[in-house]
Amino acid sequence: MRLNVNVVVNGRSHALEVGAHETLSDVLRERLGLTGCKVACDQSVCGACTILVDGDPVSACSTFMFKVDDSKITTVEGLAAGGVLTRVQEAFLQDGAFQCGFCTSGMILLVTALLARDPNPDDATVQQWLSSNICRCTGYNSILAAVRRASAGLRTEAAA
Ligand code: FES
Ligand code: FES
Secondary structure, eight states: OEEEEEEEETTEEEEEEEETTOBHHHIIIIISOOTTSOOSSSSSSSOTTEEEETTEEEEGGGSBGGGGTTEEEEOGGGTSGGGOOOHHHHHHHHTTOOSSOTTHHHHHHHHHHHHHHOSSOOHHHHHHHHTTSOOSSSOSHHHHHHHHHHHHHHHHHHHO
């Protein structure tokens, strides 16, 4: 069975015909070439494939494509408008919040969603959000530092 799905991905409209079994990560990676959406566990455990659907973090590996019909999707490729890194991306760079990088795009999108809801989250809130995404390399301290840096930057920006 084929289904028609209309989505806006990183600001571009796509009219797609998809199989009922096709996942969001299949479509993003294999049909749209957006390989920043990483797939590791492929069963909604590690968070590597996290992308945003209408601003909410979602595991693309375990979301059927037909379920996101009529939504706006953001992948890591859609963040740096005009080549200018977002506060969160800049903070990850400055704090060296990655090593192998496999978890990084998912982490950045997760933190982007968190700070959009709460620009000044306390440590417990940050840790609760990060618990959905696994990093096997960094030990998380540099990621926490990046979240604090991005949060402080956003608050300064808002106060200016
Ligand atoms: S690859 Fe999707 S949650 Fe692990
Ligand atoms: S940087 Fe390697 S898994 Fe996070």
